[in-house]
Amino acid sequence: xxPFSFHHxxxxxxxxxxKKENTDAKYLAGGQSLVGVLKLRLDQPTHLINLGxxxxxxxxxxxxxxxxxxxxxxxxxxxxxxxVKNAIxxxxxxxxxxxxxxxxxxxxxxxxxxNNDPSADYPAGLLGLNATIVTNQREIKADDFFIGMFETALxxxxxxxxxxxxxxVKSAYAKFKHPASRYAVVGVFVAQLANEVxxxxxxxxxxxxxxxxxxxxxxxxxxxxxxxxxxxxxDDLNSxxxxxSEYRAHLIKLMAMQAVTQAK
Amino acid sequence: xxxxxxxxxxxxxxxxxxxxRTLLVNFIRDHCRLTGTHIGCDTAQCGACTVHLxxxxxxxxxxxAMQAQGGTITTIEGxxxxxxxxxxxxxxxxxxxxxxxxxxxxxxMSAIDLVKNFPNPSKxxxxxxxxxxxxxxxxxxxxxxxxxxxxxxxxxxN
Numbered sequence: 001x002x003p004f005s006f007h008h009x010x011x012x013x014x015x016x017x018x019k020k021e022n023t024d025a026k027y028l029a030g031g032q033s034l035v036g037v038l039k040l041r042l043d044q045p046t047h048l049i050n051l052g053x054x055x056x057x058x059x060x061x062x063x064x065x066x067x068x069x070x071x072x073x074x075x076x077x078x079x080x081x082x083x084v085k086n087a088i089x090x091x092x093x094x095x096x097x098x099x100x101x102x103x104x105x106x107x108x109x110x111x112x113x114x115n116n117d118p119s120a121d122y123p124a125g126l127l128g129l130n131a132t133i134v135t136n137q138r139e140i141k142a143d144d145f146f147i148g149m150f151e152t153a154l155x156x157x158x159x160x161x162x163x164x165x166x167x168x169v170k171s172a173y174a175k176f177k178h179p180a181s182r183y184a185v186v187g188v189f190v191a192q193l194a195n196e197v198x199x200x201x202x203x204x205x206x207x208x209x210x211x212x213x214x215x216x217x218x219x220x221x222x223x224x225x226x227x228x229x230x231x232x233x234x235d236d237l238n239s240x241x242x243x244x245s246e247y248r249a250h251l252i253k254l255m256a257m258q259a260v261t262q263a264k
Numbered sequence: 265x266x267x268x269x270x271x272x273x274x275x276x277x278x279x280x281x282x283x284x285r286t287l288l289v290n291f292i293r294d295h296c297r298l299t300g301t302h303i304g305c306d307t308a309q310c311g312a313c314t315v316h317l318x319x320x321x322x323x324x325x326x327x328x329a330m331q332a333q334g335g336t337i338t339t340i341e342g343x344x345x346x347x348x349x350x351x352x353x354x355x356x357x358x359x360x361x362x363x364x365x366x367x368x369x370x371x372x373m374s375a376i377d378l379v380k381n382f383p384n385p386s387k388x389x390x391x392x393x394x395x396x397x398x399x400x401x402x403x404x405x406x407x408x409x410x411x412x413x414x415x416x417x418x419x420x421x422n
Contacts, residue, residue: 006330031326035327
């Protein structure tokens with residue numbers, strides 16, 4: 001690892017001020033991607049701003065029609081939360097499928113969302129559920145947030161405080177895991193909302209994306225039969241040693257069908 | 265560059281001056297001389313470095329020591345007394361849940377956390393929840409048996 005200065009911060013304003021003073025600083029959430037990146041010397045921030053000791057960034061609250069999850073809430077907390085299981089079963093299920101138990105005990109929803117790894121799970125959940133990303137400056141809809149590979153709408157010192165979800169009627173996440181890395185080869189989140197169905201895909205493209213054709217078919221008829229004869233185009237899908245784009249296109253359909261079957 | 269870090273490890277308060285970039289596993293092994301926690305892959309795959317931070321199993325090769333500031337750490341050295349092994353250690357011994365033993369400290373720390381979250385785990389659930397720990401001797405069969413037996417001792421009301 002290249003050397004850096006480390007800063008503990010006790011509130012959001014202090015973190016943001018430090019980030020503004022140091023343009024090559026990075027926020028440190030759970031570190032389950034960032035520490036690995038630093039060990040490989042793929043990045044060289046001169047300052048790390050630790051968010052781990054800011055209590056206001058953690059926690060899950062149910063506000064009737066909405067559910068809010070603090071940015072520093074760990075995956076394991078979301079997976080085990082009876083509040084999340086009750087309000088958005090698909091989201092608790094998604095959190096429980098991320099990486100392994102030790103990573104889930106450190107990794108955070110805010111860190112995952114800000115990193116926007118093309119194979120990460122949470123971006124599919126947020127895009128599928130039409131979530132709102134609440135930062136220290138503004139509120140950003142998921143449709144406007146995930147720009148491209150490891151790229152988001154966040155400005156350089158902008159800090160995610162929480163994610164707000166409107167409770168769906170039904171939801172589920174189906175994931176075809178890479179057996180070694182446990183990242184999604186393909187992951188599909190299906191959410192039946194009050195007026196529409198949304199389908200979001202991770203792992204298959206350069207960034208998370210929606211499937212308008214499946215959304216229209218499922219909005220009309222929320223059942224496996226609505227999509228089982230609609231093939232997904234392999235154009236622009238990822239192709240690598242483990243899965244070519246044709247295979248990924250096929251997996252998208254299978255995972256979408258599985259999610260529709262499991263939705264509750 | 266160096267910085268002060270303090271935490272409680274196995275019930276003892278520890279305060280040391282370290283380089284900011286020190287990983288927790290290096291802090292535990294090199295600075296505190298607790299070498300029961302192993303470094304296997306050093307890339308968050310194998311789980312040999314698993315310790316408990318504030319009661320939850322984490323991979324100590326994948327966090328900075330500074331991230332444990334003010335926290336409570338338990339390592340493999342901290343789960344037994346001088347004359348009494350932890351029930352999970354007893355079960356691994358009884359059921360031969362180890363071959364070369366390199367992965368064992370991480371397996372045991374992970375398994376204790378697993379049983380705390382799933383008091384009565386099935387074999388399938390143990391295999392699924394243990395996917396962050398690798399045994400390159402591939403001795404999984406007896407590890408799974410040992411964890412299931414330890415769960416019965418740790419939660420006698422099952």
